[in-house]
Amino acid sequence: xxxxxxxxxxxxxxxxxxxxxxxxxxxxxxxxxxxxxxxxxxxxxxxxxxxxxxxxxxxxxxxxxxxxxxxxxxxxxxxxxxxxxxxxxxxxxxxxxxxxxxxxxxxxxxxxxxxxxxxxxxxxxxxxxxxxxxxxxxxxxxxxxxxxxxxxxxxxxxxxxxxxxxxxxxxxxxxxxxxxxxxxxxxxxxxxxxxxxxxxxxxxxxxxxxxxxxxxxxxxxxxxxxxxxxxxxxxxxxxxxxxxxxxxxxxxxxxxxxxxxxxxxxxxxxxxxxxxxxxxxxxxxxxxxxxxxxxxxxxxxxxxxxxxxxxxxxxxxx
Amino acid sequence: xxxxxxxxxxxxxxxxxxxxxxxxxxxxxxxxxxxxxxxxxxxxxxxxxxxxxxxxxxxxxxxxxxxxxxxxxxxxxxxxxxxxxxxxxxxxxxxxxxxxxxxxxxxxxxxxxxxxxxxxxxxxxxxxxxxxxxxxxxxxxxxxxxxxxxxxxxxxxxxxxxxxxxxxxxxxxxxxxxxxxxxxxxxxxxxxxxxxxxxxxxxxxxxxxxxxxxxxxxxxxxxxxxxxxxxxxxxxxxxxxxxxxxxxxxxxxxxxxxxxxxxxxxxxxxxxxxxxxxxxxxxxxxxxxxxxxxxxxxxxxxxxxxxxxxxxxxxxxx
Amino acid sequence: xxxxxxxxxxxxxxxxxxxxxxxxxxxxxxxxxxxxxxxxxxxxxxxxxxxxxxxxxxxxxxxxxxxxxxxxxxxxxxxxxxxxxxxxxxxxxxxxxxxxxxxxxxxxxxxxxxxxxxxxxxxxxxxxxxxxxxxxxxxxxxxxxxxxxxxxxxxxxxxxxxxxxxxxxxxxxxxxxxxxxxxxxxxxxxxxxxxxxxxxxxxxxxxxxxxxxxxxxxxxxxxxxxxxxxxxxxxxxxxxxxxxxxxxxxxxxxxxxxxxxxxxxxxxxxxxxxxxxxxxxxxxxxxxxxxxxxxxxxxxxxxxxxxxxxxxxxxxxx
Ligand SMILES: [Cu+2]
Ligand SMILES: [Cu+2]
Ligand SMILES: [Cu+2]
Ligand SMILES: [Cu+2]
Ligand SMILES: [Cu+2]
Ligand SMILES: [Cu+2]
Ligand code: NA
Ligand code: NA
Ligand code: NA
Ligand code: NA
Ligand code: NA
Ligand code: NA
Ligand SMILES: [Zn+2]
Ligand SMILES: [Zn+2]
Ligand SMILES: [Zn+2]
Ligand SMILES: [Zn+2]
Ligand SMILES: [Zn+2]
Ligand SMILES: [Zn+2]
Ligand SMILES: [Zn+2]
Ligand SMILES: [Zn+2]
Ligand SMILES: [Zn+2]
Numbered sequence: 013x014x015x016x017x018x019x020x021x022x023x024x025x026x027x028x029x030x031x032x033x034x035x036x037x038x039x040x041x042x043x044x045x046x047x048x049x050x051x052x053x054x055x056x057x058x059x060x061x062x063x064x065x066x067x068x069x070x071x072x073x074x075x076x077x078x079x080x081x082x083x084x085x086x087x088x089x090x091x092x093x094x095x096x097x098x099x100x101x102x103x104x105x106x107x108x109x110x111x112x113x114x115x116x117x118x119x120x121x122x123x124x125x126x127x128x129x130x131x132x133x134x135x136x137x138x139x140x141x142x143x144x145x146x147x148x149x150x151x152x153x154x155x156x157x158x159x160x161x162x163x164x165x166x167x168x169x170x171x172x173x174x175x176x177x178x179x180x181x182x183x184x185x186x187x188x189x190x191x192x193x194x195x196x197x198x199x200x201x202x203x204x205x206x207x208x209x210x211x212x213x214x215x216x217x218x219x220x221x222x223x224x225x226x227x228x229x230x231x232x233x234x235x236x237x238x239x240x241x242x243x244x245x246x247x248x249x250x251x252x253x254x255x256x257x258x259x260x261x262x263x264x265x266x267x268x269x270x271x272x273x274x275x276x277x278x279x280x281x282x283x284x285x286x287x288x289x290x291x292x293x294x295x296x297x298x299x300x301x302x303x304x305x306x307x308x309x310x311x312x313x314x315x316x317x318x319x320x321x322x323x324x325x326x327x328x329x330x
Numbered sequence: 331x332x333x334x335x336x337x338x339x340x341x342x343x344x345x346x347x348x349x350x351x352x353x354x355x356x357x358x359x360x361x362x363x364x365x366x367x368x369x370x371x372x373x374x375x376x377x378x379x380x381x382x383x384x385x386x387x388x389x390x391x392x393x394x395x396x397x398x399x400x401x402x403x404x405x406x407x408x409x410x411x412x413x414x415x416x417x418x419x420x421x422x423x424x425x426x427x428x429x430x431x432x433x434x435x436x437x438x439x440x441x442x443x444x445x446x447x448x449x450x451x452x453x454x455x456x457x458x459x460x461x462x463x464x465x466x467x468x469x470x471x472x473x474x475x476x477x478x479x480x481x482x483x484x485x486x487x488x489x490x491x492x493x494x495x496x497x498x499x500x501x502x503x504x505x506x507x508x509x510x511x512x513x514x515x516x517x518x519x520x521x522x523x524x525x526x527x528x529x530x531x532x533x534x535x536x537x538x539x540x541x542x543x544x545x546x547x548x549x550x551x552x553x554x555x556x557x558x559x560x561x562x563x564x565x566x567x568x569x570x571x572x573x574x575x576x577x578x579x580x581x582x583x584x585x586x587x588x589x590x591x592x593x594x595x596x597x598x599x600x601x602x603x604x605x606x607x608x609x610x611x612x613x614x615x616x617x618x619x620x621x622x623x624x625x626x627x628x629x630x631x632x633x634x635x636x637x638x639x640x641x642x643x644x645x646x647x648x
Numbered sequence: 649x650x651x652x653x654x655x656x657x658x659x660x661x662x663x664x665x666x667x668x669x670x671x672x673x674x675x676x677x678x679x680x681x682x683x684x685x686x687x688x689x690x691x692x693x694x695x696x697x698x699x700x701x702x703x704x705x706x707x708x709x710x711x712x713x714x715x716x717x718x719x720x721x722x723x724x725x726x727x728x729x730x731x732x733x734x735x736x737x738x739x740x741x742x743x744x745x746x747x748x749x750x751x752x753x754x755x756x757x758x759x760x761x762x763x764x765x766x767x768x769x770x771x772x773x774x775x776x777x778x779x780x781x782x783x784x785x786x787x788x789x790x791x792x793x794x795x796x797x798x799x800x801x802x803x804x805x806x807x808x809x810x811x812x813x814x815x816x817x818x819x820x821x822x823x824x825x826x827x828x829x830x831x832x833x834x835x836x837x838x839x840x841x842x843x844x845x846x847x848x849x850x851x852x853x854x855x856x857x858x859x860x861x862x863x864x865x866x867x868x869x870x871x872x873x874x875x876x877x878x879x880x881x882x883x884x885x886x887x888x889x890x891x892x893x894x895x896x897x898x899x900x901x902x903x904x905x906x907x908x909x910x911x912x913x914x915x916x917x918x919x920x921x922x923x924x925x926x927x928x929x930x931x932x933x934x935x936x937x938x939x940x941x942x943x944x945x946x947x948x949x950x951x952x953x954x955x956x957x958x959x960x961x962x963x964x965x966x
Contacts, residue, residue: 041402046504070404103400119899119904119922120904121902122902122904122937122940123940124938124939124942124943125901125902125943125944125945126942126943127940127941129901129902141391144903145904148904151922152924155901158955159951159955160952160954160955161352162802163951164951190670205952208950209525255951256949256950256952257951257953259609259895259897259925260609261577261609261611263437263611265447265473266439266441266442266447268438268464270464274921275918275923277919277920279725279918280920280921282465282598283409283597284464284465285592285595286438286612287612288436288578288609289609291895291897291898291924292948292950293922293949294897294922294923295896302442304440304441304446305442308442308443308444313574313609313610314526314574314575315477315575316523316526316574318477318478319476319477319478319524433827440819448650483940527843577895578927579928580927580929581755582758583753583765584753584757584761584764584765585758586784600910600911600913600916601915601916602782602916604787604911604929604931606753608896619758621758622758622762622763622764623760624762624763624764624944626761626762629721631787631891631930632892632927632928633892633893634796634842634844636795637794637796
């Protein structure tokens with residue numbers, strides 16, 4: 013179908029038993045696994061242990077709309093991972109999904125995919141070691157076939173690799189957030205995923221430190237509870253567009269990006285940008301100043317995607 | 331609908347009373363407001379007064395196809411605004427639309443959207459003040475909900491903020507134009523806008539000085555009356571893709587861009603580009619040389635959009 | 649139609665006599681011209697003679713799916729052309745298509761399109777001369793109306809213009825490949841081309857030297873016979889996305905691009921990129937290191953396009 017979430021479409025979804033809900037696999041129908049906290053532990057100066065789960069967890073993606081998501085750790089996008097340039101990552105994935113294999117592809121690392129991004133069977137666990145040698149804001153995702161389906165069902169997230177010499181603008185930055193853009197299709201519907209007609213396009217934020225907001229990719233979370241900043245602050249956002257299908261025209265209403273680092277690499281600096289083009293799986297570090305109190309919407313300026321949910325709010329107070 | 335302007339589609343539009351024409355709101359059905367000249371006045375060294383209207387005006391977007399456009403000043407895209415980096419803009423919007431509120435979001439300025447990009451009721455007027463502190467080729471648009479609908483119905487345009495130290499290539503440039511890419515959907519049809527299936531994708535040009543051509547976004551204007559230049563000239567185009575939904579692969583046939591400044595910022599220079607990626611709402615300054623007399627088509631190289639109208643011609647003579 | 653190559657769609661294609669096969673023009677129905685070797689000859693220090701054909705040739709684009717392609721030299725994409733910055737190209741196109749005119753638009757050259765990219769009638773030949781003054785990885789294509797149809801039917805390819813001073817990273821590069829991304833629509837179906845719903849999105853490689861693999865744009869060639877490299881090598885790929893409609897998010901799984909040159913120009917250098925945004929007709933030189941033996945998939949991270957075929961494999965051995 014070539015649908016938008018219009019009234020007639022909602023009618024169709026309700027009427028047609030084969031459209032959405034019943035795309036849930038029989039083996040997943042009664043599965044709803046409680047979110048599992050991610051384990052991240054620095055074990056030495058340049059070594060980090062990360063333990064994650066693959067699991068099936070219900071996520072409310074729009075008011076009253078629950079998605080039987082394939083997830084990392086019961087979140088979609090999955091938990092934020094932060095490491096430092098040059099770190100070796102010792103990564104364990106425990107597959108709690110009773111019905112199918114999953115895997116992990118970190119864009120941040122150098123590794124032979126056929127050896128280190130491989131499938132892990134249901135109820136099994138595997139550990140892989142690789143290095144994050146390049147700084148940036150990288151996507152991670154399940155790489156199990158069909159990859160499109162695994163990403164679109166929720167198996168995506170972000171790993172930030174902090175540059176060892178920082179960004180030239182570090183001294184000016186007052187506040188940092190992470191934002192992720194992702195698409196949601198009719199539940200587990202590979203046809204709609206392949207057509208590229210999402211039901212929703214959404215933003216989420218992931219906590220950079222304790223107390224920060226941490227949300228799933230929903231149409232409402234960052235509207236009901238805006239990100240918060242103070243007048244005059246320079247804000248940095250680590251952003252990635254995990255897709256799976258569409259590019260993003262990332263824009264903050266009411267300001268201009270003073271600095272942009274493509275894919276988050278300090279060498280790829282742009283100045284004075286109104287909007288940043290993010291390929292599917294592309295990232296950026298964007299920085300801007302908010303000069304007045306008020307509400308600043310954050311959107312993809314491909315506005316049909318904003319219409320389908322991709323709006324977050326930033327609330328700036330004195 | 332998932333339509334192209336094919337023969338069967340034209341038949342469908344004629345046959346189906348609910349498809350296109352009747353999407354015009356009852357309150358707009360007999361409204362066709364005459365274009366209003368924009369007022370731009372420099373009131374001091376670093377201060378510019380701009381007065382614009384929101385109004386409903388019929389625009390012929392294809393031969394024999396009239397769109398009941400929601401516009402700024404009766405043009406779509408709206409009138410070109412040119413200011414200088416650092417200028418304060420004192421902006422007044424008079425809403426002549428009898429039926430609904432409109433607003434103005436300038437990408438060029440720093441302002442709290444919740445205070446300075448706010449709605450103006452029918453037959454009311456408001457004034458806002460903000461600074462254009464960053465140079466470039468910026469989009470402006472109505473920011474009233476649903477923003478997708480207000481942009482797609484015609485409420486978009488360009489504001490150029492001239493860099494205070496110019497561009498490094500200023501001395502070589504012989505001739506300048508402005509080009510804007512926008513999409514047109516079935517008249518006021520939010521479903522088609524949300525689907526992202528435009529009936530037309532078009533270019534327009536806006537006068538940079540008296541006597542320059544100034545057109546609406548149509549399939550034919552810049553084919554029937556090409557832009558004009560002389561052999562050997564270095565041409566600069568200020569370009570912006572106002573969308574609302576799609577990105578643009580901006581290309582001039584028969585040449586290579588010697589220099590490109592992303593979003594029009596002198597710091598974001600690229601060299602020797604065949605095609606420039608413009609996100610939705612993204613701009614650029616592009617420069618190229620035309621070495622022989624003849625006709626040079628200008629396109630988005632996403633060729634189904636060229637097929638739907640997005641072709642302008644540049645005529646080069648001895 | 650707004651189709652993906654799902655099971656129901658395959659049924660539809662088989663059942664509906666007007667969908668795919670019968671879109672072949674009557675004049676082409678029994679035409680299947682044997683591939684013609686391209687002629688490239690350096691005639692002096694800065695002058696290259698290139699002779700190509702326009703011809704109609706059956707190409708197996710998916711297992712068991714033959715496309716009646718409009719081609720250059722019986723390949724789709726057409727043969728790779730490599731010249732040096734500053735070369736004058738003396739180009740001859742012989743149109744072997746019995747039924748319609750074709751033409752050639754090289755993005756690499758400065759030329760008046762209305763004089764040097766013009767139509768050549770069936771069974772006629774013409775010669776044009778122009779200069780490749782800018783280095784990079786350029787698209788070429790038939791420019792005959794409707795251009796969308798001529799490109800989508802297979803009339804596209806790549807011309808590499810080697811920079812006269814090379815790339816700063818030349819000394820580190822161990823191995824080079826060319827990759828091209830293109831879309832295939834239902835056979836000669838201008839409606840589907842205009843809708844922008846491809847049946848397939850594919851990669852091909854073209855030989856840079858004798859013995860290198862040289863393939864058409866198919867779903868399977870670069871999976872069955874991967875590109876090959878050795879552990880520890882720095883790989884360079886000359887890549888172009890010839891479209892005709894969609895942008896590409898070019899990505900190699902298991903590594904990060906150490907260096908990227910947008911459109912292949914040495915001045916447009918990016919570092920440490922996970923994914924490169926290619927506009928329609930955009931190119932790049934990308935370089936990366938493969939540190940472990942194994943299989944590295946190459947994709948567009950707009951994953952519905954990978955799902956439709958756009959996956960190539962790189963096999964790395966000790
Ligand atoms: Cu998975
Ligand atoms: Cu409006
Ligand atoms: Cu905007
Ligand atoms: Cu042709
Ligand atoms: Cu072209
Ligand atoms: Cu990936
Ligand atoms: Na600060
Ligand atoms: Na803005
Ligand atoms: Na000049
Ligand atoms: Na060109
Ligand atoms: Na090497
Ligand atoms: Na990778
Ligand atoms: Zn569909
Ligand atoms: Zn998976
Ligand atoms: Zn600023
Ligand atoms: Zn539709
Ligand atoms: Zn409006
Ligand atoms: Zn040039
Ligand atoms: Zn269609
Ligand atoms: Zn042709
Ligand atoms: Zn590396």
